[in-house]
Amino acid sequence: MSILIRNGRVIDPDTKLDEICDLQLEEGRITACGKNIEAEADVILDATGCYVMPGLIDMHVHLRDPGQTWKEDVVSGARAAARGGFTTVLAMPNTKPVIDSPDRVDYVKVKADYSAPIHVLQAGAITKGQKGEVLADIEGMIAHGIPAISEDGKSVMNAGLYKKAMELAARHGIPVLAHCEDANLVNGGCVNEDENSRSAGLPGIINAVEDVIIARDILLAEETGAHLHLCHCSTKGSMDILREAKKRGMDVSGEVCPHHFTLTSGDIIPGDTNYKMNPPLRTAEDREALRQGLKEDVFEVISTDHAPHSAEEKTATMRKAPFGIVGLETAAALTLTELVDTGILTPMQMAEKMSYHPARILHLEGRGSLAPGSEADVVIIDPDKEYEIDTRYFESKGKNTPFAGKKVKGRIMATICGGKIVYQDKERNLVQ
Numbered sequence: 001m002s003i004l005i006r007n008g009r010v011i012d013p014d015t016k017l018d019e020i021c022d023l024q025l026e027e028g029r030i031t032a033c034g035k036n037i038e039a040e041a042d043v044i045l046d047a048t049g050c051y052v053m054p055g056l057i058d059m060h061v062h063l064r065d066p067g068q069t070w071k072e073d074v075v076s077g078a079r080a081a082a083r084g085g086f087t088t089v090l091a092m093p094n095t096k097p098v099i100d101s102p103d104r105v106d107y108v109k110v111k112a113d114y115s116a117p118i119h120v121l122q123a124g125a126i127t128k129g130q131k132g133e134v135l136a137d138i139e140g141m142i143a144h145g146i147p148a149i150s151e152d153g154k155s156v157m158n159a160g161l162y163k164k165a166m167e168l169a170a171r172h173g174i175p176v177l178a179h180c181e182d183a184n185l186v187n188g189g190c191v192n193e194d195e196n197s198r199s200a201g202l203p204g205i206i207n208a209v210e211d212v213i214i215a216r217d218i219l220l221a222e223e224t225g226a227h228l229h230l231c232h233c234s235t236k237g238s239m240d241i242l243r244e245a246k247k248r249g250m251d252v253s254g255e256v257c258p259h260h261f262t263l264t265s266g267d268i269i270p271g272d273t274n275y276k277m278n279p280p281l282r283t284a285e286d287r288e289a290l291r292q293g294l295k296e297d298v299f300e301v302i303s304t305d306h307a308p309h310s311a312e313e314k315t316a317t318m319r320k321a322p323f324g325i326v327g328l329e330t331a332a333a334l335t336l337t338e339l340v341d342t343g344i345l346t347p348m349q350m351a352e353k354m355s356y357h358p359a360r361i362l363h364l365e366g367r368g369s370l371a372p373g374s375e376a377d378v379v380i381i382d383p384d385k386e387y388e389i390d391t392r393y394f395e396s397k398g399k400n401t402p403f404a405g406k407k408v409k410g411r412i413m414a415t416i417c418g419g420k421i422v423y424q425d426k427e428r429n430l431v432q
């Protein structure tokens, strides 16, 4: 199988290429990139007016498999990812049961290998059952292929235990993905603590809930030499602390999710639980800091924290509904609309944060790159296509998004994974 993508704006952070040219894919690999490639191909795609980027990589998703497959499963999640332009996702281990052993890692791997259209990777939990008491079989899971460990959904509050996990991660050269939330400071909060929470009479979550654990984790990473990656950063403090740690030359990185760089707590429609996620939507000042941090590459990753829940679960009150919103099928459009179209990020920075940097942090050789020899994982995006987000077209089982009906600019036209077209837009056929 060979594919020739003609006349797109090829944007490759690895080779620093940003040029209108052709890209040739053969037998699952990228084989050539250049102007007017004359080779024969089984399929020719006309990418005129489109960005051609390395397939997007989301290093933070929840696929709910095993145990909560009414919300999502490996296959529906992977299809949603393909529709969103992603060719690799990393699933968090807060499933039921928790992915804390080699055989549970294998369960996801086998299911994904047989039936997912894209690459699905699995992170291993740090403690058994995510109870924060004893370490999980981290080395066993590393032997079975996990590219990272994470306790996402919570922080490991026992710093001594966490330090041991970091030592293991450092020894094996894998990153620790940190959900930063001080369990003792949350205080039952369900939205950001500010004038909006007070007028709505809802318990609030202060910024320090996140910031104190970020500071602690950075100190522990410095001590152990582990690569620390901060999940879903939402506060101005996260940006300040991360910037300062990087100045000291530390091996630490951070991600921001589209909802946190797009919305503030002031946008919450009272009672609409599709605005409830953890960490919560913060203030305009926090959002501004996140945007600035993305622009200045303090944050090198954009991830979705795709957190599907059923409509029924989300009909609960703001206090009781589960935290989390879906993100795979809206992330590229929100990044293009909110950050690229506004001049905050260049298209090259988008490709870095949504593909190249995640590949480097997770040590995914041959991914996040369009250099010849790389895996044939490619996304074709029309940056000018305008439309309204419509959850009826979502491949995800989760429709829980505050962005339904939002006007955006930028649409995935095709996703190619391992040299196969795994998603194509129905309106505009690129095949020539």
Ligand SMILES: NC(=O)N[C@@H](CC(=O)O)C(=O)O
Binding pocket: 062, 094, 152, 153, 154, 179, 276, 277, 278, 279, 305, 307, 308, 323, 324, 325
């Ligand atoms: N982000 C969320 O609001 N929810 C996540 C957990 C998490 O990412 O911490 C979930 O698993 O639902």
Ligand SMILES: [Zn+2]
Binding pocket: 152, 153, 154, 179, 180, 231, 232, 278, 279
């Ligand atoms: Zn989290």
Ligand SMILES: [Zn+2]
Binding pocket: 060, 061, 062, 092, 152, 153, 305, 307
């Ligand atoms: Zn998460």
